[in-house]
Amino acid sequence: MRFGSHISIRDGYLGAAKHATKIGARAFQYFPKNPRSLTVKKFNLHDAQDCAKYCKEHDLLTIAHTPYPTNLVADNDQMGLVIESLLNDLEIANACGSIGVVVHFGVLKNASNPLEGYQRMIGTLNDVLSKWDGNALVLLENNAGKSGPTGTTLEELVQIRQLTDYPDKIGFCLDTCHVFASGVWDGDNWREVEEKGLELKFFEHLKAVHLNNSAYPTRSMKDRHANIPNGEIKVEQIKEFLSCTVFDDIPFVLETPHEENYSHEDEIQFLNELMN
Numbered sequence: 323m324r325f326g327s328h329i330s331i332r333d334g335y336l337g338a339a340k341h342a343t344k345i346g347a348r349a350f351q352y353f354p355k356n357p358r359s360l361t362v363k364k365f366n367l368h369d370a371q372d373c374a375k376y377c378k379e380h381d382l383l384t385i386a387h388t389p390y391p392t393n394l395v396a397d398n399d400q401m402g403l404v405i406e407s408l409l410n411d412l413e414i415a416n417a418c419g420s421i422g423v424v425v426h427f428g429v430l431k432n433a434s435n436p437l438e439g440y441q442r443m444i445g446t447l448n449d450v451l452s453k454w455d456g457n458a459l460v461l462l463e464n465n466a467g468k469s470g471p472t473g474t475t476l477e478e479l480v481q482i483r484q485l486t487d488y489p490d491k492i493g494f495c496l497d498t499c500h501v502f503a504s505g506v507w508d509g510d511n512w513r514e515v516e517e518k519g520l521e522l523k524f525f526e527h528l529k530a531v532h533l534n535n536s537a538y539p540t541r542s543m544k545d546r547h548a549n550i551p552n553g554e555i556k557v558e559q560i561k562e563f564l565s566c567t568v569f570d571d572i573p574f575v576l577e578t579p580h581e582e583n584y585s586h587e588d589e590i591q592f593l594n595e596l597m598n
């Protein structure tokens with residue numbers, strides 16, 4: 323299986339790809355630019371293209387992740403920034419040969435009407451994608467529910483994609499910590515989630531998984547990632563999830579804590595042994 327982790331671009335995009343192979347990853351995720359800012363980055367195109375070439379030669383699949391302030395239902399005064407930033411992320415991801423750019427499902431704070439949030443999200447996506455012709459997709463990620471239940475279900479991801487003018491430019495990224503924390507997957511009901519996903523044709527557009535354990539129990543609505551062997555999702559339940567046959571050859575990317583005494587390299591090795 324194609325396990326990997328989030329990797330820093332401290333040494334550039336090519337540097338990140340080389341680091342991925344060094345730790346035994348067959349996929350990785352990176353921030354195309356400063357994760358704390360929406361400022362458009364003048365990126366090094368050669369570095370990005372070298373990354374794409376390297377990944378092709380070494381059979382690495384990659385995804386990018388938008389900066390944290392990217393909110394698809396931002397206030398009107400922020401919206402221009404979000405749109406420019408997301409287009410910039412798509413350009414970088416495209417140059418790096420990545421599958422797409424992960425963006426969290428929007429959350430509308432203090433909203434009396436959730437419909438307004440969905441409508442604004444669709445509007446933002448239409449705006450961005452009308453200006454985008456590259457191969458990199460927007461990958462909508464499910465929420466954990468820490469700011470309310472919006473965006474926690476497979477139905478919402480599927481519906482938003484369908485309701486935009488450009489569904490072919492949109493795929494999904496499923497975060498296992500979030501789907502567990504939200505209660506959609508409680509650890510024991512994967513078969514039901516799988517059936518629901520098949521019925522909705524969710525898996526056809528699932529392009530990546532954020533493979534994280536959860537520090538908090540199911541239905542806690544809390545978003546705290548834990549290492550695969552040490553979270554509230556039991557290792558057997560993770561194994562059941564990974565054994566599921568609905569996944570294509572997609573990246574399973576760790577966004578888990580990593581330290582010297584337990585690195586992503588160790589965690590990838592743990593996963594490979596688990597699935598062997």
Ligand SMILES: [Zn+2]
Nearest residue numbers: 463497532577
């Ligand atoms: Zn995630």
